[in-house]
Amino acid sequence: MxxxxxxxxxxxxxxxxxxxxxxxxxxxxxxxxxxxxxxxxxxxxxxxxxxxxxxxxxxxxxxxxxxLPTLPIPSATSPTANPAILDYLRSVFLQHVQAEPLVGPRFLVPAVQSQMPLIEELCKDASGPLRDEVVRVGARYAELLGWLHQDTGDSKSAMLWTNRALDYASELDDPALSAYVFHRRSNIAAEAGQAGYAVGLANAALKEARKLPHQVRAVALRARANSYALLGQADDCARALDEARVLADEAPDDGASLAPYCSVSYIDMEAANCALQLQRPEQAVKTLEASLTRWPAEQQRDRGLCLARLATAYAQLEDVEGAYNAASEAAAIAQATGSARIFAELGRLQPLLQPWRKLVEISELNRLLGSMRGS
Structure with a gap:
C-alpha cells in the first residue's frame, strides 16, 4: 500500500x-x-x-x-553552404566509402541517400568557389549512390543516380570527375548487357585522355576492355588492358585519386573477367589465383566477386572441386554483404555445373544458391 x-x-x-x-x-x-x-x-x-x-x-x-506532451517544433530556415558543413559531408562520405567494401550496399543506401536533400538545399544559394565545392560533394555522393544501387542489382536506379552525378560534374571544369562518372555509366551499361552502349560511354570517358590522372584513365580503359570482351573483340580488349596496367603501375600513391582502388592487381582481376567472357578459363584461373594471395582484407566484397569468377573459370575447366570451394566461399560473402554482383556471377556458374548436379556438394551448393535467390 x-x-x-x-x-x-x-x-x-x-x-x-x-x-x-x-x-x-x-x-x-x-x-x-x-x-x-x-x-x-x-x-x-x-x-x-x-x-x-x-x-x-x-x-x-x-x-x-x-x-506526455509533444514539444513544439520551431520553424527553421534552410541551411546555407559553409566550410563546416562541407567538412562534415566530406567526412561522412569518407566513412561510407571505407565501410562499403565490408558491409555491402544494403545498409548504406539509406544512409547515403539521406544526405542528398541537404546537398540539394546547399546548392540552391551557394555561389562562387563555395558552390563549386558543394557541387563536387554532390557529384561524389550521387556517384556513390549509383554504385551502391548497382551492387544491389538495381541497374535502373544505378543509372539514374550516376546520371545525376554527371549533371553535377558537368557544371565543373573538371575533366577527371566527368571521365570517372562516364566510366561508371559504362560499367552499369555493360553489366546490364548493353555492350555497344558501354563502349560508347567508355570512349566518352577517354575523350580527353591526356588530361586525366593515371588511375582515372586506367579505370576508363578497363571499362573499354570489358565492353570489347563482351563484344568478342579480343585484340582491342588486350590493348586496352595493357595500357591500363601501365597507367595503374605508374600512378602516384598520393591518396587524392578518384579511383584509389585501381592497382595493377585490380586491373588483373578485371582482365580475368574479360578472359572468362572470351572463353579463356586457363588465363582467368592463373590471374585470379595470384590475385587472391595478395587481396586486401578491407576489400571483402570484391574478394567475393573474385572468388565467384574463379569458380566459373574452374567450372569451365571441369575442376568441380575447385569450383565448389570457391563458390561456397563467394556465396558466404554475398550473403554477408548483399552484393547482387557476386550472386549474378554465381548464377552464371550454375549452368556450368549441371553435369555434376547429382554430386552431394553440388546439390548442396545449388540448394544454397536457390535459397539466396528466394530471399
Whole structure:
C-alpha cells in the first residue's frame, strides 16, 4: 500500500482511501477484476517492470509516453553552404566509402541517400568557389549512390543516380570527375548487357585522355576492355588492358585519386573477367589465383566477386572441386554483404555445373544458391 501511494503521487494519480485500496488490490489478486489503465501504470511503477512482464492485459495498456506532451517544433530556415558543413559531408562520405567494401550496399543506401536533400538545399544559394565545392560533394555522393544501387542489382536506379552525378560534374571544369562518372555509366551499361552502349560511354570517358590522372584513365580503359570482351573483340580488349596496367603501375600513391582502388592487381582481376567472357578459363584461373594471395582484407566484397569468377573459370575447366570451394566461399560473402554482383556471377556458374548436379556438394551448393535467390 505504501509503495502504491508513493507511486500515485509521482504519477499524479488519485487513489481511494487505504481500506478501499486494499479491497481493490484483493480483487486484482483473486482475479475478480482486471486492473484498469491507472492501476496498471501504478503496478509498473511499483515493480519497475513493463505491463508485458507483469502479465497485465495489453488492451488496457496504452503507453505512458502517449500522455506526455509533444514539444513544439520551431520553424527553421534552410541551411546555407559553409566550410563546416562541407567538412562534415566530406567526412561522412569518407566513412561510407571505407565501410562499403565490408558491409555491402544494403545498409548504406539509406544512409547515403539521406544526405542528398541537404546537398540539394546547399546548392540552391551557394555561389562562387563555395558552390563549386558543394557541387563536387554532390557529384561524389550521387556517384556513390549509383554504385551502391548497382551492387544491389538495381541497374535502373544505378543509372539514374550516376546520371545525376554527371549533371553535377558537368557544371565543373573538371575533366577527371566527368571521365570517372562516364566510366561508371559504362560499367552499369555493360553489366546490364548493353555492350555497344558501354563502349560508347567508355570512349566518352577517354575523350580527353591526356588530361586525366593515371588511375582515372586506367579505370576508363578497363571499362573499354570489358565492353570489347563482351563484344568478342579480343585484340582491342588486350590493348586496352595493357595500357591500363601501365597507367595503374605508374600512378602516384598520393591518396587524392578518384579511383584509389585501381592497382595493377585490380586491373588483373578485371582482365580475368574479360578472359572468362572470351572463353579463356586457363588465363582467368592463373590471374585470379595470384590475385587472391595478395587481396586486401578491407576489400571483402570484391574478394567475393573474385572468388565467384574463379569458380566459373574452374567450372569451365571441369575442376568441380575447385569450383565448389570457391563458390561456397563467394556465396558466404554475398550473403554477408548483399552484393547482387557476386550472386549474378554465381548464377552464371550454375549452368556450368549441371553435369555434376547429382554430386552431394553440388546439390548442396545449388540448394544454397536457390535459397539466396528466394530471399
Amino acid at each position: 505504501d509503495a502504491m501511494e508513493d507511486a500515485a503521487v509521482r504519477l499524479g494519480i488519485e487513489l481511494p482511501s487505504r481500506s478501499s485500496l486494499k479491497t481493490q488490490v484483493s480483487m486484482f489478486e483473486n482475479g475478480r477484476r482486471e486492473p484498469g489503465p491507472e492501476y496498471q501504470a501504478l503496478f509498473c511503477e511499483v515493480y519497475e517492470a513493463t505491463r508485458m512482464e507483469l502479465g497485465l492485459a495489453v488492451e488496457f495498456a496504452p503507453s505512458q509516453l502517449e500522455a
